[in-house]
Amino acid sequence: MLSSAQQSDAAAASPDNRPSGRRPLPPSARTRSSARRRRRLVPYLLLLPSAVAIGLLLIWPAIQIAIYSFQNYGLPQVTGAEATSWTGLGNFRLVLADPEFWSSLRISVLFAVIVVPLTLIIGTLVGLLLNRLGPKMAAFLSTTALLAWAMPAVSASVIFVWLFDPDGGVADWLLGKVPTWLDGGARWSGYSWTNAPLPAYTVITLLVVWQAFPFIAVSVLAGLKTIPSELHEAARVDGAGPWRSFWKVTFPLLKPIFMVLVLLSVIWDFGIFTQAYIVTGELGNRDEFNLGIYAYDKAFTMPPAYGVASALALILTIILLLVTAGYVRASIKQGAIA
Amino acid sequence: MTPGSIPLVRSVAVRNAGRPGRTRRSGKIILNLVAVLVAVVTLFPIFWMISTAFKPATEIYSLTPRPLPTHWTLSNFRNVLNGSVIGMPYWVFLRNSLIVTVSSVIASSLIALVAAIGIARFRFRFRTTYLIMLLIVQMLPQQSLVIALFLDFRRVNLLDSLLGLVLLYIAFSLPVTIWMLRNFVAAVPRELEEAAAIDGAGPLTVFRKVLLPLVAPGLVTTSVFAFIFAWNEFLFATTFLGTDQSKYTLPVYVTYFFGKGSVDWGAIMAASALFTLPVMIFFLIVQRRLRSGLLAGAVKG
Numbered sequence: 001m002l003s004s005a006q007q008s009d010a011a012a013a014s015p016d017n018r019p020s021g022r023r024p025l026p027p028s029a030r031t032r033s034s035a036r037r038r039r040r041l042v043p044y045l046l047l048l049p050s051a052v053a054i055g056l057l058l059i060w061p062a063i064q065i066a067i068y069s070f071q072n073y074g075l076p077q078v079t080g081a082e083a084t085s086w087t088g089l090g091n092f093r094l095v096l097a098d099p100e101f102w103s104s105l106r107i108s109v110l111f112a113v114i115v116v117p118l119t120l121i122i123g124t125l126v127g128l129l130l131n132r133l134g135p136k137m138a139a140f141l142s143t144t145a146l147l148a149w150a151m152p153a154v155s156a157s158v159i160f161v162w163l164f165d166p167d168g169g170v171a172d173w174l175l176g177k178v179p180t181w182l183d184g185g186a187r188w189s190g191y192s193w194t195n196a197p198l199p200a201y202t203v204i205t206l207l208v209v210w211q212a213f214p215f216i217a218v219s220v221l222a223g224l225k226t227i228p229s230e231l232h233e234a235a236r237v238d239g240a241g242p243w244r245s246f247w248k249v250t251f252p253l254l255k256p257i258f259m260v261l262v263l264l265s266v267i268w269d270f271g272i273f274t275q276a277y278i279v280t281g282e283l284g285n286r287d288e289f290n291l292g293i294y295a296y297d298k299a300f301t302m303p304p305a306y307g308v309a310s311a312l313a314l315i316l317t318i319i320l321l322l323v324t325a326g327y328v329r330a331s332i333k334q335g336a337i338a
Numbered sequence: 339m340t341p342g343s344i345p346l347v348r349s350v351a352v353r354n355a356g357r358p359g360r361t362r363r364s365g366k367i368i369l370n371l372v373a374v375l376v377a378v379v380t381l382f383p384i385f386w387m388i389s390t391a392f393k394p395a396t397e398i399y400s401l402t403p404r405p406l407p408t409h410w411t412l413s414n415f416r417n418v419l420n421g422s423v424i425g426m427p428y429w430v431f432l433r434n435s436l437i438v439t440v441s442s443v444i445a446s447s448l449i450a451l452v453a454a455i456g457i458a459r460f461r462f463r464f465r466t467t468y469l470i471m472l473l474i475v476q477m478l479p480q481q482s483l484v485i486a487l488f489l490d491f492r493r494v495n496l497l498d499s500l501l502g503l504v505l506l507y508i509a510f511s512l513p514v515t516i517w518m519l520r521n522f523v524a525a526v527p528r529e530l531e532e533a534a535a536i537d538g539a540g541p542l543t544v545f546r547k548v549l550l551p552l553v554a555p556g557l558v559t560t561s562v563f564a565f566i567f568a569w570n571e572f573l574f575a576t577t578f579l580g581t582d583q584s585k586y587t588l589p590v591y592v593t594y595f596f597g598k599g600s601v602d603w604g605a606i607m608a609a610s611a612l613f614t615l616p617v618m619i620f621f622l623i624v625q626r627r628l629r630s631g632l633l634a635g636a637v638k639g
Contacts, residue, residue, distance in 0.1 A: 046456030047468060049449045050512050057509035058475050061486035068486065078489065129373060134366075137373050143625060144377040147384065150621040152570035154589040155610045159383045162390065162603050168399040170386065210383065271479040274572045278593060292481040299485045300577065306485060313482030324477040328470055 068310035091311035123216020145214035442507035454519035476513035522556025
């Protein structure tokens with residue numbers, strides 16, 4: 001395997017890396033060249049199992065979504081009572097005329113706009129803090145933070161619903177202790193957080209920030225470790241405070257990392273499902289749907305409208321793929337694809 | 339520039355110079371206090387889950403919640419374990435989760451390792467295309483794919499089946515595990531493999547005796563990721579295992595109590611703790627290695 005790696009590398013590097021059939025070969029070289037051709041197949045064979053799995057279970061469904069979104073795919077089509085037929089842009093027209101689509105899109109956008117900066121700021125601050133702490137304290141804090149990160153989304157969501165429960169939840173009790181001039185007091189006793197979009201998404205925001213900031217913090221910390229201390233020292237000698245030194249030294253150097261973190265966070269938060277699904281009551285409150293839940297509801301609440309749901313899923317996928325395009329570009333710039 | 343913040347910058351410079359004696363004490367104390375505060379806030383929800391799980395119902399619904407149970411009880415755990423809440427004991431769901439997680443982790447690690455070797459050790463056409471494909475594919479939203487996959491799986495009778503979930507979890511963890519493993523494979527010096535090959539070792543021996551031991555730490559890291567993904571996965575599990583309760587994995591089981599009339603928070607927190615604890619313990623054991631892997635896998639791409 002190894003020697004073949006060397007050979008294929010050499011072949012790739014040499015200028016005459018053409019199919020060997022194109023140039024005349026002495027008879028003695030013919031057997032060698034067929035062996036080389038076989039070796040050239042090795043990387044493809046190594047990639048085959050993963051390509052099949054990814055192709056069948058990720059790429060093919062994505063293609064199917066695109067197809068269904070132009071068809072009238074519903075229960076009669078699934079049971080075979082009626083044949084599927086092409087409906088052009090019918091599903092999209094239906095979606096765009098639905099006020100629920102616009103409200104769910106608004107919730108998805110607003111949620112990402114608020115949560116992404118919030119996680120990044122808190123995560124960066126904790127990352128900077130970790131960089132300043134002694135080794136023991138840093139290990140302690142990063143371990144606790146990563147525990148929140150490793151927490152299953154289902155458990156985390158269930159815990160937060162309980163923390164904010166109107167009967168016996170600790171949040172309402174705490175807010176009741178806050179003096180009235182700070183908007184605390186009795187009005188919070190028995191306050192239900194999941195009955196309206198704003199309080200529900202406040203809970204989801206806290207939950208997502210809690211689970212996502214450790215990843216940002218640890219990534220930022222790793223970036224900070226790569227910055228030579230002389231740079232900050234020089235900034236300090238020039239009279240720069242921590243604020244200036246962050247924006248003039250740290251931030252420009254970590255910009256690629258921040259780029260990737262912003263894009264990843266947008267992708268995660270815009271399409272967030274599990275947390276939103278559980279906190280908003282498992283499809284119970286239609287005015288609290290985000291785009292992902294709205295699509296899910298169209299497909300899995302009776303009667304299923306797979307065509308419409310696919311149109312929604314396609315819209316969601318395209319939005320996220322546009323963000324991903326930025327992510328891929330940032331990754332290429334960072335030299336991750338080599 | 340505020341006077342109070344100068345020590346922060348200096349303490350870094352000083353520490354890097356290897357003279358810790360000159361750091362300002364007060365700045366250090368404040369930093370440590372902030373760190374403790376962040377840790378406490380971060381740990382609170384986990385603490386509250388465990389504390390609630392040990393409380394009797396009277397204390398759970400008390401108007402003044404206390405941090406620790408006054409009367410510790412195991413009844414919540416007992417109810418979960420013997421199945422008096424859902425009609426089926428916890429062990430059924432634990433077994434389902436273990437089957438799904440362990441088999442998908444093993445399979446995806448093997449497939450990913452083979453692919454990572456292909457990417458890290460060979461130059462070929464479509465190599466860059468394949469890498470970019472991995473990046474894009476891991477970003478496909480699962481709540482979109484679930485619609486088509488549900489219809490596909492219904493066609494081939496893989497709904498209500500643990501095998502169906504295993505196949506899905508393999509495919510979904512592959513992009514990330516391949517992406518991470520290829521860095522680990524690339525980090526193994528080629529000279530070692532060449533030396534073994536010169537000594538007459540065949541490709542398979544080189545793989546087994548040289549590459550595999552050196553990539554093993556990387557395999558541990560990636561399998562932790564695959565493990566956490568499969569153990570925690572909720573969307574597909576709840577959608578595909580809809581009708582057959584005996585097939586539920588733990589995440590579906592934990593949410594099952596929800597919206598079924600009165601909510602028994604003691605039982606939910608106990609179930610949630612029993613679901614979370616294995617992954618937490620596992621995570622604490624490997625976290626040092628995981629942290630480096632997190633960076634190798636995620637930040638670098």
